[in-house]
Amino acid sequence: MCVDFASGKTSVFGIIGNPVEKSFSPVLQNTIAKEFGKDVAYVPFKVEKGQVKTAVDGGRALGIKGFNVTVPHKIEVMEALCAIDPVAERIGSVNTLKLTENGYVGYNTDIIGLKKCFEERNISIEGKTVVLAGAGGAANSAAMLAGEERAGKLIIVNRTEEKAVKLAERVRKYYPIEVETASYDSITDIENPEIFVQTTSVGMGNDIEGTPVKNAGFFDNVRIVVDIIYTPWETRLMRDAAAHGAITVNGFDMLFYQGLASFEIWHDMKADMKKAAELKERLTEFYRRGQQK
Numbered sequence: 001m002c003v004d005f006a007s008g009k010t011s012v013f014g015i016i017g018n019p020v021e022k023s024f025s026p027v028l029q030n031t032i033a034k035e036f037g038k039d040v041a042y043v044p045f046k047v048e049k050g051q052v053k054t055a056v057d058g059g060r061a062l063g064i065k066g067f068n069v070t071v072p073h074k075i076e077v078m079e080a081l082c083a084i085d086p087v088a089e090r091i092g093s094v095n096t097l098k099l100t101e102n103g104y105v106g107y108n109t110d111i112i113g114l115k116k117c118f119e120e121r122n123i124s125i126e127g128k129t130v131v132l133a134g135a136g137g138a139a140n141s142a143a144m145l146a147g148e149e150r151a152g153k154l155i156i157v158n159r160t161e162e163k164a165v166k167l168a169e170r171v172r173k174y175y176p177i178e179v180e181t182a183s184y185d186s187i188t189d190i191e192n193p194e195i196f197v198q199t200t201s202v203g204m205g206n207d208i209e210g211t212p213v214k215n216a217g218f219f220d221n222v223r224i225v226v227d228i229i230y231t232p233w234e235t236r237l238m239r240d241a242a243a244h245g246a247i248t249v250n251g252f253d254m255l256f257y258q259g260l261a262s263f264e265i266w267h268d269m270k271a272d273m274k275k276a277a278e279l280k281e282r283l284t285e286f287y288r289r290g291q292q293k
């Protein structure tokens with residue numbers, strides 16, 4: 001099944017952000033709904049800063065069943081919610097809202113999407129040294145994932161050191177794992193950096209040949225690199241890491257699985273993972289073809 005306007009019972013979902021015109025979420029969510037037989041319409045809503053609560057309250061009045069939330073509203077939206085999932089509270093931002101009797105409850109599924117990148121490849125984070133590049137919004141999810149999965153050590157590397165220090169303090173507040181900060185210049189001194197997660201915006205947009213890790217020799221001891229960028233499909237950092245023997249994963253897997261996790265929350269269900277993996281392959285093809293145009 002897919003959207004069935006004749007049913008009179010179509011559930012409406014949407015994404016709130018600014019800009020949202022280029023968001024892949026409408027394609028992603030409507031395709032997932034079709035695959036899993038839900039009578040759903042999912043649409044983008046461009047919302048200005050300062051208007052997020054008004055938009056969310058309006059969504060409730062209209063009976064919109066759920067929202068995804070993207071840049072720049074993931075923090076502002078928190079004041080419009082009746083409850084927030086504890087993991088989202090720790091991350092400090094919300095990307096999924098689910099309508100309940102009392103209003104919208106907020107969740108963060110970026111962390112679930114990122115976790116799946118490791119699970120799908122049978123790579124456990126537990127006990128490993130995780131090096132995290134970046135200390136912005138997405139880095140918060142990655143840092144809390146390291147805590148949730150009991151990494152042996154988390155090392156946060158960021159251009160602005162004080163933001164790395166702040167994030168490190170936040171992780172220590174919630175999880176009993178070892179957390180340190182480092183600079184890009186000293187990154188090659190890190191011992192056994194088995195897992196590397198790249199969450200900066202370096203390597204995309206106008207900076208397509210950029211990489212935060214200038215000395216690619218660093219990747220000699222890294223087993224897996226997840227770069228959460230997916231446009232371009234392969235960043236320079238991923239190319240460098242692959243040339244030094246690391247498994248590389250771009251951000252499309254995270255994008256797909258965060259969307260699937262939102263869908264599961266909205267519909268109170270667990271998706272069949274084999275079916276989900278096949279769907280991810282099809283959407284990957286679709287997305288890559290779109291990029292080549």
Ligand code: NAP
Nearest residue numbers: 134135136137138139159160163199200201228251254255
């Ligand atoms: P953000 O909060 O603005 O953080 C940006 C990060 O990039 C900061 O740590 C910043 O360091 C760093 N940075 C920017 N320019 C830099 C430079 N020239 N050199 C070194 N570091 C630099 O952004 P965000 O929301 O975390 O998003 C970051 C990236 O993740 C974006 O590319 C976004 O598209 C992607 N993302 C992907 C997914 C997915 O599902 N795949 C989900 C969320 C986000 P400073 O602190 O020093 O400024």
